[in-house]
Amino acid sequence: MTQENARQPNQPAGLLAWIERTGNRLPDPVFIFLWCILAVVIISVIAAMAGVSAAHPTQLDGAGNPLIIEAQSLLSATNVRRLLVEMPATFAGFYPLGFVLVVMLGAGVAERSGLFAAAMSSAVSKAPQAILTPTVALVAMLGNLATDAAYVVLIPLAGVVFAAAGRHPIAGIAAAFAGVSGGFSANLVVGPLDALLFGITEASAETIDAGWDVNIAGNWYFIVGMTVLFLPVIWLVTDRLIEPRLAPADAANGDGGDLFESTTAGAVKTNAADLSKAEKLGLKRAGLAALGIVLCWAFLCLGPGTPLVDESAAVEARLNPLYQSLVAGFFLLFLATGWAYGSATGSISGHRDIVRMMSEAMADLGYYLVLAFAAAHFVALFNWSNLGLIFAIGGASALEASNLPLSVLLVLIILLTGVINLFVGSASAKWALLGPVLVPMLMLIGVSPEMSTAAYRVGDSATNIITPLMPYFPLILIFCQRWQRNFGIGSLAATMLPYSLWLLITGLVMTIAWVILGLPLGPGASVGFMLPGS
Numbered sequence: 001m002t003q004e005n006a007r008q009p010n011q012p013a014g015l016l017a018w019i020e021r022t023g024n025r026l027p028d029p030v031f032i033f034l035w036c037i038l039a040v041v042i043i044s045v046i047a048a049m050a051g052v053s054a055a056h057p058t059q060l061d062g063a064g065n066p067l068i069i070e071a072q073s074l075l076s077a078t079n080v081r082r083l084l085v086e087m088p089a090t091f092a093g094f095y096p097l098g099f100v101l102v103v104m105l106g107a108g109v110a111e112r113s114g115l116f117a118a119a120m121s122s123a124v125s126k127a128p129q130a131i132l133t134p135t136v137a138l139v140a141m142l143g144n145l146a147t148d149a150a151y152v153v154l155i156p157l158a159g160v161v162f163a164a165a166g167r168h169p170i171a172g173i174a175a176a177f178a179g180v181s182g183g184f185s186a187n188l189v190v191g192p193l194d195a196l197l198f199g200i201t202e203a204s205a206e207t208i209d210a211g212w213d214v215n216i217a218g219n220w221y222f223i224v225g226m227t228v229l230f231l232p233v234i235w236l237v238t239d240r241l242i243e244p245r246l247a248p249a250d251a252a253n254g255d256g257g258d259l260f261e262s263t264t265a266g267a268v269k270t271n272a273a274d275l276s277k278a279e280k281l282g283l284k285r286a287g288l289a290a291l292g293i294v295l296c297w298a299f300l301c302l303g304p305g306t307p308l309v310d311e312s313a314a315v316e317a318r319l320n321p322l323y324q325s326l327v328a329g330f331f332l333l334f335l336a337t338g339w340a341y342g343s344a345t346g347s348i349s350g351h352r353d354i355v356r357m358m359s360e361a362m363a364d365l366g367y368y369l370v371l372a373f374a375a376a377h378f379v380a381l382f383n384w385s386n387l388g389l390i391f392a393i394g395g396a397s398a399l400e401a402s403n404l405p406l407s408v409l410l411v412l413i414i415l416l417t418g419v420i421n422l423f424v425g426s427a428s429a430k431w432a433l434l435g436p437v438l439v440p441m442l443m444l445i446g447v448s449p450e451m452s453t454a455a456y457r458v459g460d461s462a463t464n465i466i467t468p469l470m471p472y473f474p475l476i477l478i479f480c481q482r483w484q485r486n487f488g489i490g491s492l493a494a495t496m497l498p499y500s501l502w503l504l505i506t507g508l509v510m511t512i513a514w515v516i517l518g519l520p521l522g523p524g525a526s527v528g529f530m531l532p533g534s
Helices: 014-025 029-050 077-085 087-092 095-112 115-125 129-146 148-164 169-182 192-205 220-245 277-302 320-324 326-345 351-364 366-384 387-402 406-421 427-443 449-462 473-481 489-517
Strands: 053-060 066-070
Touching: 029 366, 029 387, 029 427, 053 387, 066 387, 077 087, 077 366, 087 366, 095 115, 095 192, 095 326, 095 351, 095 366, 115 129, 115 148, 115 277, 115 326, 129 148, 129 169, 129 220, 148 169, 148 473, 169 220, 169 449, 169 473, 169 489, 192 326, 192 366, 192 427, 192 449, 220 449, 220 489, 277 326, 320 326, 326 351, 366 387, 366 427, 387 427, 406 427, 406 449, 406 489, 427 449, 449 489, 473 489
Parallel strands: none
Antiparallel strands: 053 066
């Protein structure tokens, strides 16, 4: 028996094997933050003893000279007392926490009522065969608003729909996986991920500009652009590169029939093309509920008093209340549509079901709460030490001296993020580590926090689909093995690699073009940034 034949079907080789071995040696992201906290404490003590400091570029002291920022030891009596006394406030005040909890209260109802599953099933199953691939890819990118439901419901459903159309089911799974995970930040609407990332961005930006206000629609135009460009990429890669190289569909030795058993509330049936009358009625009611929420928000912007428009503010800031209300808006949107759908299908029989679904959604966030506790204290300690600001000032000076074009700097950040993503899968965990340095550093050279966040999102999305450390990677592998039993980790990674490369290249080109053209990233969000007082 040759060495290759002796290798187990699911055993990766080469680069994939190295990535898996290295990644498996990494601790849980919670403990990564704890180790980072320990490192920050040690570095802060050394830096304080060495008298490390930097001149703030925008703030002045009492004598009118640049304010000197000095490194602070985190083992000083003041900082130790601050850590222990303010621990509850540090956790509760972590910017992304409130955003995520509020949005997920509503999203939990929409998911558990079966709305997400039915909407995705209806959209995919009705697609004409000629545009089946782009329909699956588009629904997958939009479906990432549904988080778990998109992975658990949409991806295996895509395999069933492709098989029913006489196409290879694994090609459908690959296209859906590329849309949900490779296009993780791409969408046509703002969602929970925007609230999560921009909460961290705000905490990072305030070290330079305390008056900077979060706008979770700050990347809206950019993520729409990602959707428009990623869609044909996934379409062409699936139809021209992936499907022709797969084994013939009639050689697949599974039927996928058990892929939808009790995976989520309201999970679709194997024959997803036929929704019941109750489900169709539920979708209609959900659509009316969504329209009602949109009209309500429009009234609050246009009606008497305009609560969501600050008429006294400058023109560019008048819509800030609207942007800041979007978290509440998405909570009510998901809640209203989920309730409307559930009341029609019977998954919600009364208000107690609503409360139960919200409670279950909060229970699912248990791990995130633990992660947020560790991340909150890492960010807080990093800020208290002044190391982030000092590194940012020094890094900004080095970047200015390098004379590298802005587009090149952002490309390097995207590539750095993509490499780190192979080992740390959580989008919020990576941004909580990178944001406190990258955001203020780039602000000091005239790059807006929204642009920093957008560049991070490109790198974070592209490599999700090729690392075995991605939490849903094993689940996707199982979906594939239901159709082709010898389909291993290496097979899945090799199948997804062309998507990853082309999505990364497309994202890089798009980012460069966006910067060169100076296009707005979202309502009131530009590529450039003006330092306060300049």
